[in-house]
Amino acid sequence: MTVIFGSSNEIQNNYIGTDATGTAALRNTIGIRMTSDNNIIGGSNPGEGNLIVGGSAGIEIDLSTAFSNDIRNNQIGTDVNGNLFPALTGSSGIVVRGGASNIDIGGFGAADSNLIAGHVNGIVVEDAQGVSIRNNVIRDNTVTGVVVSDPMANRIAIQDNAIYDNGALASIWVTTVSVPTISLTRTVARTDCKMRL
Secondary structure: OEEEOOOOOEEOOOEEOEOOOOOOEOOOOEEEEEOOOOOEEEOOOOOOOOEEOOOOEEEEEOOOOOEEEEEEOOEEOEOOOOOEOOOOOOOEEEEEOOOOEEEEEEOOOHHHOOEEEOOOEEEEEOOOEEEEEEOOEEEOOOOEEEEEOOOOOEEEEEEOOEEEOOOOOEEEEEEOOOHHHEEEEOOEEOOOEEEEO
């Protein structure tokens, strides 16, 4: 597990949780755990993205001290060729919780897009504020693509994503959250979107 404590770090061009070829997953709990601010995981330029695999989470952003963090242009849950690993059965691709705020997952262009695949849930947002999920490919997760599951979640924007071939529950599942706190636009979800209040 890679743990980021300090501020203003850049984590780029790494294989985390795989072997050196990027084709075999290694024993791992969380790929990256971040509890600090103003960090960038990946980047918009070629060669800056990371390959990240975690047994319980690819990336976990936790605590109110984790604010203004960006996640761009990473492959989370696949091998270097985009193929699924067979045994990420207890995992989420990205988890944002614990009062984390102002988190950008993806960005405004295709160069910022993350591939998040092969988990139980692609992205999980719990008690977090100001989370932007934009221009990502979220596919082949066994339960949901994106789940927003805490009444303290606020200002969650889901825009311009391709979310498809996820599991039986929904591509996007929003529960116990007030409707005005969620913005959902220009996202292609090839299965269904469900909201339970």
